[in-house]
Amino acid sequence: MVEKAASGHPGGAMGGADFIQILYSEFLKFDPDDTTWSHRDRFFLDPGHMSAMLYSQLTLCGWMSIEDIKEFRQWKSVTPGHPEVDIHRGIENTSGPLGLGHAFGVGAAIAEQFLVSRFGTQVGHHSYLYISDGGIQEEISQGVGRIAGYLGLGNVIMFYDANDVQLSTKVGEVTSEDTALKYEAWNWHVITIDGNDEDQIRKAIADSKTVTDRPSLIIGRTVMGKGAVKADGSSYEGEVESHGKPLGKSKASFEKTIENLGGNPAEPFNIFPEVEAYYKEVLDRKRAEAKQSKAAIASWAKANPELDQRLSGFLKGELPKLDLTNIVLGDNEATRNASARVLGYLAEHVGNMIVSSADLSNSDMTEGFLKKSKAFTKNDFSGAFLQAGVSELTMAALCTGMALHGGVIPVCATFFAFSDYMKPVLRVAALMEQPVKFLWTHDAFRVGEDGPTHQPIEQEAQLRLLEKLHNHSGKPSFLALRPANSAETVYAWQLLLETSDRPSGLILSRQNITDFPYTKAENMVLATGVQKGAYLVHDESNLPDIILVANGSEVATLIDAVPMLRDKDIKANVVSVPSEGLFRMQGKAYYDQLFPTGVPVFGMTAGLPVTLESLVRDNGKVFGMTHFGYSAPYTVLDEKFGFTAANVVNQVIELLNQNKI
Ligand SMILES: Cc1ncc(C[n+]2csc(CCOP(=O)(O)OP(=O)(O)O)c2C)c(N)n1
Ligand SMILES: [Mg+2]
Numbered sequence: 001m002v003e004k005a006a007s008g009h010p011g012g013a014m015g016g017a018d019f020i021q022i023l024y025s026e027f028l029k030f031d032p033d034d035t036t037w038s039h040r041d042r043f044f045l046d047p048g049h050m051s052a053m054l055y056s057q058l059t060l061c062g063w064m065s066i067e068d069i070k071e072f073r074q075w076k077s078v079t080p081g082h083p084e085v086d087i088h089r090g091i092e093n094t095s096g097p098l099g100l101g102h103a104f105g106v107g108a109a110i111a112e113q114f115l116v117s118r119f120g121t122q123v124g125h126h127s128y129l130y131i132s133d134g135g136i137q138e139e140i141s142q143g144v145g146r147i148a149g150y151l152g153l154g155n156v157i158m159f160y161d162a163n164d165v166q167l168s169t170k171v172g173e174v175t176s177e178d179t180a181l182k183y184e185a186w187n188w189h190v191i192t193i194d195g196n197d198e199d200q201i202r203k204a205i206a207d208s209k210t211v212t213d214r215p216s217l218i219i220g221r222t223v224m225g226k227g228a229v230k231a232d233g234s235s236y237e238g239e240v241e242s243h244g245k246p247l248g249k250s251k252a253s254f255e256k257t258i259e260n261l262g263g264n265p266a267e268p269f270n271i272f273p274e275v276e277a278y279y280k281e282v283l284d285r286k287r288a289e290a291k292q293s294k295a296a297i298a299s300w301a302k303a304n305p306e307l308d309q310r311l312s313g314f315l316k317g318e319l320p321k322l323d324l325t326n327i328v329l330g331d332n333e334a335t336r337n338a339s340a341r342v343l344g345y346l347a348e349h350v351g352n353m354i355v356s357s358a359d360l361s362n363s364d365m366t367e368g369f370l371k372k373s374k375a376f377t378k379n380d381f382s383g384a385f386l387q388a389g390v391s392e393l394t395m396a397a398l399c400t401g402m403a404l405h406g407g408v409i410p411v412c413a414t415f416f417a418f419s420d421y422m423k424p425v426l427r428v429a430a431l432m433e434q435p436v437k438f439l440w441t442h443d444a445f446r447v448g449e450d451g452p453t454h455q456p457i458e459q460e461a462q463l464r465l466l467e468k469l470h471n472h473s474g475k476p477s478f479l480a481l482r483p484a485n486s487a488e489t490v491y492a493w494q495l496l497l498e499t500s501d502r503p504s505g506l507i508l509s510r511q512n513i514t515d516f517p518y519t520k521a522e523n524m525v526l527a528t529g530v531q532k533g534a535y536l537v538h539d540e541s542n543l544p545d546i547i548l549v550a551n552g553s554e555v556a557t558l559i560d561a562v563p564m565l566r567d568k569d570i571k572a573n574v575v576s577v578p579s580e581g582l583f584r585m586q587g588k589a590y591y592d593q594l595f596p597t598g599v600p601v602f603g604m605t606a607g608l609p610v611t612l613e614s615l616v617r618d619n620g621k622v623f624g625m626t627h628f629g630y631s632a633p634y635t636v637l638d639e640k641f642g643f644t645a646a647n648v649v650n651q652v653i654e655l656l657n658q659n660k661i
Contacts, residue, residue: 158215357370623642
């Protein structure tokens with residue numbers, strides 16, 4: 001594959017082949033005719049560069065063809081350089097950024113335990129993870145190892161392909177850690193074996209399956225480029241060069257290596273007849289086992305029709321009938337508090353939501369959910385809250401893994417400034433189109449006294465970039481909503497719940513926000529506009545002099561400025577734009593309706609000006625933050641930074657005067 005594509009990673013794949021072959025043929029529970037079977041075992045690959053190993057195995061399973069693997073790394077092939085989630089071909093996750101794949105696997109294992117605890121062990125399965133030196137070194141493995149150990153995830157069996165080689169050096173040149181001790185300290189069951197010895201692999205997996213109260217790590221000492229030889233027949237194993245270079249382009253000989261492995265270099269894509277016959281037998285056995293498993297589940301379903309109906313609803317991603325508009329909201333509340341009220345409602349009405357916080361539940365207000373549920377603890381998944389500890393990246397990846405597993409609705413929360421720690425996962429969750437829900441509170445410099453480290457500035461612009469980046473289904477890859485008040489928060493939450501084809505998130509305020517000057521009922525009706533991404537919150541005139549636009553708490557500041565502008569004979573309409581991405585999807589006619597041609601637009605944002613700049617035309621301007629912020633009470637910062645109605649008036653007058661020149 002690598003040789004034909006003239007690019008790729010042969011070495012790791014050759015060393016790991018023994019393990020994956022034994023895992024798939026002798027242990028992994030799957031139905032060859034139904035890759036989407038919800039209760040199948042999962043295999044999560046972490047080192048995506050070992051895609052050739054996975055594709056070879058999937059070909060043996062009948063889910064890929066020889067033609068597919070001949071097209072390795074080519075335009076529109078189903079065999080891209082790094083695997084991209086493709087359940088119909090047995091690929092459970094996209095992998096490439098090292099560390100994420102095994103984190104997704106642990107997330108899936110948490111989802112599985114959640115379902116087992118509610119429906120019984122007949123719906124249970126294992127998550128097999130495959131990690132390499134790179135993944136072990138990535139910081140995320142600390143969070144994943146700690147949480148899997150803490151929760152005692154006996155359904156996790158992770159193979160560590162320890163081949164002593166990485167991309168540019170030998171492993172010994174960057175670490176001297178005792179990996180076994182490290183994982184043991186996290187409460188893992190650890191076995192070290194020769195990872196190329198079939199019997200040792202077999203025994204290690206079988207032994208690990210008997211350990212049900214904690215995760216297992218099988219450290220397999222493997223040989224990089226196993227079987228590789230040079231033209232003179234001497235060994236070319238264990239070489240750094242074989243990490244990412246086709247053998248023929250390295251000091252090894254491709255032909256001699258194929259010969260050495262017992263193949264015919266003239267027909268490198270040939271599957272030996274005895275292998276074909278063996279896999280026919282394997283797949284027949286899998287079919288029979290899956291049939292048996294499905295029959296057991298069917299008889300459980302017959303005996304427990306209500307539970308079965310509930311489970312099917314979960315697995316299909318169905319939502320119960322909800323009416324968020326009935327939630328009683330407070331007056332002039334922070335949007336994080338309005339979100340807490342929604343979460344309290346969801347805790348009571350949505351049986352498969354799992355909420356997680358990175359040690360901020362009493363601040364990001366996910367405690368609204370937690371108070372009506374309880375946290376997962378060791379071997380107890382009867383609750384629905386994951387206390388992730390301080391590990392935002394891990395938490396986001398675990399939630400993404402839960403989404404990949406299916407059957408649950410994962411939500412995770414932290415401060416908006418720390419969304420930076422989650423970015424690598426946001427990107428891959430967006431690429432994989434997984435409906436993870438993110439809650440980010442403390443949305444602006446108005447966190448005040450905590451100072452610039454905690455004051456998000458450029459973070460919203462980063463999310464808006466993801467809204468502009470289209471996924472492979474041609475849609476904005478992310479939906480980010482920054483509601484302006486409690487009523488908008490309710491509708492924004494509604495959108496999050498309805499968004500099942502990509503990740504989405506809310507950006508919520510820490511500080512209280514003055515409600516718009518209408519009745520509660522009027523505000524609720526107005527806020528239905530959130531469903532279009534932007535809407536008119538104040539309609540002064542159908543021939544306004546200026547249109548004011550913002551999202552989040554800046555909208556209230558703009559509304560405050562309206563009567564002051566009126567006093568100066570300036571008619572101002574106000575538009576709230578909780579999501580530019582969603583707004584853009586409504587088409588030009590709606591854009592023109594909110595922003596009629598010729599009328600200047602003034603935007604205000606607590607983020608970088610670029611956050612709103614694409615909404616204002618040449619005759620408009622955006623007042624935003626262009627520095628990191630400072631530590632002081634937020635009311636002082638509002639004054640100092642110019643986030644006041646009085647400054648809106650000054651800015652608008654300046655803009656209108658400028659336009660006259
Ligand atoms: C987050 C991240 N950083 C860097 C890389 C580039 N990269 C790909 S594989 C690799 C290390 C390979 O070592 P190992 O995981 O041991 O794989 P092997 O060389 O044994 O195949 C690196 C640095 C990456 N894919 N992801
Ligand atoms: Mg390695």
